[in-house]
Amino acid sequence: EVQLVESGGGLVKPGGSLRLSCAASGFTFNNTWMSWVRQAPGKGLEWVGRIKSKADGGTTDYAAPVKGRFTISRDDSKNTLYLQMNSLKTEDTALYYCTTGGWELPVWGQGTTVTVSS
Amino acid sequence: DVVMTQSPLSLPVTLGQPASISCRSSQSLVYSDGITYLNWFQQRPGQSPRRLIYKVSNRDSGVPDRFSGSGSGTDFTLKISRVEAEDVGVYYCMQGTHWPTFGQGTKVEIK
Numbered sequence: 001e002v003q004l005v006e007s008g009g010g011l012v013k014p015g016g017s018l019r020l021s022c023a024a025s026g027f028t029f030n031n032t033w034m035s036w037v038r039q040a041p042g043k044g045l046e047w048v049g050r051i052k053s054k055a056d057g058g059t060t061d062y063a064a065p066v067k068g069r070f071t072i073s074r075d076d077s078k079n080t081l082y083l084q085m086n087s088l089k090t091e092d093t094a095l096y097y098c099t100t101g102g103w104e105l106p107v108w109g110q111g112t113t114v115t116v117s118s
Numbered sequence: 119d120v121v122m123t124q125s126p127l128s129l130p131v132t133l134g135q136p137a138s139i140s141c142r143s144s145q146s147l148v149y150s151d152g153i154t155y156l157n158w159f160q161q162r163p164g165q166s167p168r169r170l171i172y173k174v175s176n177r178d179s180g181v182p183d184r185f186s187g188s189g190s191g192t193d194f195t196l197k198i199s200r201v202e203a204e205d206v207g208v209y210y211c212m213q214g215t216h217w218p219t220f221g222q223g224t225k226v227e228i229k
Contacts, residue, residue, distance in 0.1 A: 045210055047218040097166060103155055103214025108166040
């Protein structure tokens with residue numbers, strides 16, 4: 001069974017940092033592009049960014065609101081995806097989902113909540 | 119960025135009746151390979167999103183055949199032939215042809 005389990009969310013002050021993790025199982029992780037999508041409380045879905053498989057270059061792309069502050073990485077030996085979030089703003093408060101694919105997004109985790117507040 | 123505009127934003131439906139959601143993009147979603155990367159997602163209350171439809175009209179495994187997707191270019195539609203109670207939730211279109219963007223969501227509720 002394909003499964004994605006996010007962790008690492010929590011409460012952080014504006015300007016702070018947080019690293020989210022996504023543990024993947026049930027599919028060939030190292031061949032799969034991966035994405036992060038977020039959802040602010042009571043709002044819609046917002047694509048955060050993606051990372052290609054190493055075979056496709058391993059490069060990353062980011063949405064404008066997070067570019068330069070967020071970094072997506074992967075450890076294929078651990079089947080784990082990461083989202084390093086720096087210089088956090090109150091508007092980054094959201095439920096963060098890990099998903100498979102770069103745009104197809106067929107499988108989603110349950111999400112982990114990030115709250116940025118003083 | 120490509121703007122995805124859904125309508126209506128709220129859709130009260132009678133059980134057993136059809137429902138239709140429109141999604142329009144600010145640019146053509148036909149990629150250079152000729153494929154249109156338009157997905158539809160369902161988010162039931164308290165749950166993660168679930169993909170229903172990919173590349174305009176392809177149903178994901180396990181998705182009931184009462185769901186169908188259609189459209190081309192900049193104009194797309196998700197139809198539910200007969201709404202059931204389990205269909206309550208928010209539906210999002212999403213394009214992957216350009217930098218991925220989602221529509222605002224359409225809330226489907228039972229009258």
